[in-house]
Amino acid sequence: MKTLIDCKKACRVKVLKLNAKDDLKQRLISFGIMKASILEVLEHSPGKSTVEIKVGKMRIALRAQEAQLIEVEKI
Template sequence: MKKLSDCKKACKVKILKLHADSELKQRFISFGIMKEVVVEVLEHSPAKSTIEIKVGKMRIALRSKEAELIEVEDI
């Protein structure tokens, strides 16, 4: 199982599943982070504590712990 947190910079992946509790899952969905959506990893913070992704035209920063809850596959 590949997680979003495992992806390198400039990696494009498709979301397979969100392994988050219902509250966090709703927050992800409100940002467009949901099953079958393609996201691009833009940047990792120097300490790898956050990851910046692109969903559609929106840029979103996630904590690494949140990115670990998103199962993805390469496209």
């Protein structure tokens, strides 16, 4: 399954599933990252240690470990 960290810059994706534990899952949901939400990958840091995404009008930086827990499909 493709995860958010696998997406290239300027890629738009739809969230299929969050594989995070309770605390992290609630944090992601509070940012608007939940099943069926649309995300846009804006930038990767050198070495892909973080990924910057856009959710609605909000920009969020996620650690690579967090982005690997978000299953997505390209739209």
